[in-house]
Amino acid sequence: MTNAPARRLFGTDGIRGTANRAPMDAATALRLGQAAGRYFNRGTHRHRVVIGKDTRLSGYMLEPALTAGFVGAGMDVVLVGPLPTPAIALLTRSLRADLGVMISASHNPYEDNGIKLFGPDGLKLTDDQECAIEALMDGDLDAALVAPSRLGRASRLEDAPGRYIEAAKASFPRSLTLEGLRIVVDCAHGAAYKVAPTVLWELGADVVPIGVSPDGFNINKGVGSTAPAALAALVQERRANLGIALDGDADRVVLTDETGQVVDGDQILALIARSWLSRDRLRGGAVVATVMSNMGLERFLAARGLDLLRTAVGDRYVGERMREVGCNLGGEQSGHMIMPEFGTTGDGLIAALQVLAVLVDEGRPASEALRCFAPLPQRLVNVRYAGPSPLADAAVKEAIAAEEAALGTRGRVLIRASGTEPVIRVMAEAEEEALVDATVARLADTIRAKARAA
Structure with missing residues (x-):
């Protein structure tokens, strides 16, 4: 497992929190832009950062704050508007930018937002890089501010969606087509609401889109990869061959087969x-x-x-x-x-295209092709807490050890703190469903009691 350095702001997927409250406020975004700008402003070339976002209302607050920070640190800013997270990674590389930024809280509701950073190679920053940027944010950022003659400029890249559309289409085998397939695609009212249906249609599919009317407040609300019930129902109603559910920033996907069965x-x-x-x-x-x-x-x-x-x-x-x-x-x-x-x-979209390529090539229905194995019973419960993590409590540690010993080789227990919200994720897996349910219930009750006591 990866042993990550301690970080205060960055979690498992960037910085995330409630919009307009620290750390997801304009002041923090400004300092992040200044600090990241200083960190990446190396060498004599003209420095550039690509900024994308999903459809949350708070993106209109965070985007200009980040832009101001980067411009003040001497970096040119390329704004691309609502696009999937993988599109920002792609554009960061193809535009030879020093940094890519995605403003999104992924599958979270509209009240939250987040900021993810990509290096010039299109890869998410390492723990060490995030720690270094946090250290700069905690220090005196006057040194990050350049002279007036060296301020950056901000511009908008109008053809950014088209670049991602073509890249996604290129991942699908040229010898195949989606003609004859009806596909329901749920874009979660998020970042892929335009590009995902376009890609599928241009590859030949009969496309039934849902979750494509963002209003700033409805991202992931009853739609998307964390709420696939509407997709499953529509797949059955329209007799579609496959359902595709993306999350708010379209970096992940769940599918439904033609019977409405959800596939993880x-x-x-x-x-x-x-x-x-x-x-x-x-x-x-x-x-x-x-x-x-x-x-x-x-x-x-x-x-x-x-x-x-x-x-x-x-x-x-x-x-x-x-x-x-x-x-x-x-x-x-x-x-x-x-x-x-x-x-x-x-x-998420390219993953769905790889699945579609197999379905087309093998001529099998999704319900058959996507049932590769029978999963062992597995249950996950989230226990919300405030204050210190209950996982530090000795009684909780003892309870976890006791359940692990009781399961032995019949299954496993996984207890971890979320990196994006104040919850403890309690998971157990074994060959007997009753054993799984009982194990999770006991551990969740113990953790919940300690969380209340704290």
């Missing part, structure tokens, strides 16, 4: 791994996933001579491990899929 990231990883292995495209002899992935996926891969390499939760850690071991497929149960030949970070 583990099954998507299994399908792509099987397909790529049969075509000698899978590298590294393994797939990288997180500690959350089902043991059923691990057994499925092992039966094919493949390892499942687990990391801490966060697609950034998945990507880091993939680069370390030379794998070209990795992801999370929640739907982040990383395929380096197509992009540097999770991309």
Whole structure:
């Protein structure tokens, strides 16, 4: 697992919080722009940063604050408006920018927002880089402010959506087409509300879009990858071949087959791994996933001579491990899929296109192709807390150790603090569902009691 340095602002996926409250306020965004600008303002070339966002109302507050910080630090700013997170990573590289910024809180409701940073290689910043930027933010930023003659400029890149659309289409095999397929795509009223339906339509599909009317307040509200019920119902109603549900910034995806059955990231990883292995495209002899992935996926891969390499939760850690071991497929149960030949970070739309390529090539319905393995019973409960983390309590530690000992080799327990919100995630997995439910209930009750006592 990755041992991350202690960070105050940055979590598992950038900085996140309630909009217009620290740290997700204009003042912090301004200082972040100044500090990150100073950190990346090296060398004699003209420095550039790409800034994208999703559709939250608070993006209109954070975008100009970040812009002011970067311009004051001597960096030119390229504004691209609402676009998926993977598009920002792609544009950062293709425009030879020093830094990419995505303003989004992913699957969270509109009240929240977040800021993710990408380096010039299109990769999310390392823990060490984020720590260095935090240190600059805590210090005197006067040194980051350049002379008036060296101020940056801000401009808008009008063809940014078209660049991402073409890159996404290029990930789909040229020999195949989506003609004859009806696809429902749920864009969560988020960053992909224009580009995702366009990509699918231009590849030949009959597209039924939902979640494509953002108003600043409705992102992820009853739609998207964390609320796929509406998608599943519409897939059945319209007799579609597949349903695609993206989250607010479109870096992750869940699918529904033609019966309305929801398919998570583990099954998507299994399908792509099987397909790529049969075509000698899978590298590294393994797939990288997180500690959350089902043991059923691990057994499925092992039966094919493949390892499942687990990391801490966060697609950034998945990507880091993939680069370390030379794998070209990795992801999370929640739907982040990383395929380096197509992009540097999770991309929900491109992952869906890889699944569609298998469905078209093999001529099988999604309900058959996407049922690669029977998952072991797994249950996840979130326990919200205020103040210190209850995981530091001795009684909680003892309870976790006791449940782990009781399960033995029959299953596993995973308890972790979320990196994006004040909740403890309590997960258990075993071959008997009743055992899983009882284990999670006992641990959640213990943690909940300690959280109230604190």
